[in-house]
Amino acid sequence: MRAALYGILFSIIASMLKNSTRMSFRDFMDALEMGARNIIGVAIACAAAGIIIGVVTLTGLGLKMASGLLGLSGSIKILTLFFTMVASLVLGMGAPTTANYIITSTITAPAVMQLGVPALAAHMFAFYFGIAADITPPVALAVYAGSAIAKSDPLKTGIQATKLAIAAFLIPYIFAYNPALLLINTTPLQVVQIVITSLIGMVGIGAAMEGYLLTHTGKIERVILLVGGLLLIDPGLITDIAGIGSIVAVFLYQMKKVRSSRQMTVISE
Structure with missing residues (x-):
């Protein structure tokens, strides 16, 4: 007040x-x-x-x-x-x-x-x-x-x-699954790892909900982004690799779409 x-x-x-x-x-x-x-x-x-x-x-x-x-x-x-x-x-x-x-x-x-x-x-x-x-x-x-x-x-x-x-809304689940984000029984390296994976997961879920990453996302891309973000809740190595891999794959695919769109625009001009 x-x-x-x-x-x-x-x-x-x-x-x-x-x-x-x-x-x-x-x-x-x-x-x-x-x-x-x-x-x-x-x-x-x-x-x-x-x-x-x-x-x-x-x-x-x-x-x-x-x-x-x-x-x-x-x-x-x-x-x-x-x-x-x-x-x-x-x-x-x-x-x-x-x-x-x-x-x-x-x-x-x-x-x-x-x-x-x-x-x-x-x-x-x-x-x-x-x-x-x-x-x-x-x-x-x-x-x-x-x-x-x-x-x-x-x-x-x-x-x-x-x-x-x-x-x-993803962050509290990371608190529960990996308290390292709250500096509980952790090392500096683990903190860096969990912060990076958390940020990537938030980007994935945010892009899935908004339907936009580098450009507009299709339904399949949104599902992949959402699943990838949810996988990053679990701090396990396999889930981290799968989650980051899914989000990066959509990111690279969107980069290709953006470049193709720009090339088409240049050709048409």
Whole structure:
């Protein structure tokens, strides 16, 4: 809240530096009115999310969440992580950062810890997705705030925000499968390796979701990019080679397509 206040004050000060952006008293009052109108949607979303948080906390449902997630997934690691992700997204809706961590670390993180994942990695996994709820429909408070400023449709904006950030949803799984990314029981060489493979995996998944790498991708290319990115979640040597190989193969194929397109353009001219 303090950061937002300072941001507003510095924005007003910065606007005074040029005649073209300088705010008059009427502009200032209009901005206050617009802010009050735009905050209504965010306030409603906060109130609705608060009901969910209150029900989970006061009924004791959260205490049974860990055992329920493990029972639902059959203690299969990838399924447990997926269900924990969904639960953290729901529990993180509308919660401030501190409250978000308290809720997710006490309710969903224990399920990940019971899989043998280090405590720090388990807490970061749950907390990360709790924060990601701000850009994930249907609540997506950050999206509501952004769409109010842009005067766009909140649901469409939320879907677009999720698509743009989908590659970032890969990172917590890397926390769980390879805590080296959090500098847990690792060496500098392992850190370099995991950072490189993580970045390549994020590029692959991002390109698959957006349908664009060097140029527009076809359906088969998107599938290969998505599979390659998902393979890089597992830190094993075979999966890393297969994942990087898949993404590099599509990259080289797209380079060839771009060159062919440029040559055709030159010939036609």
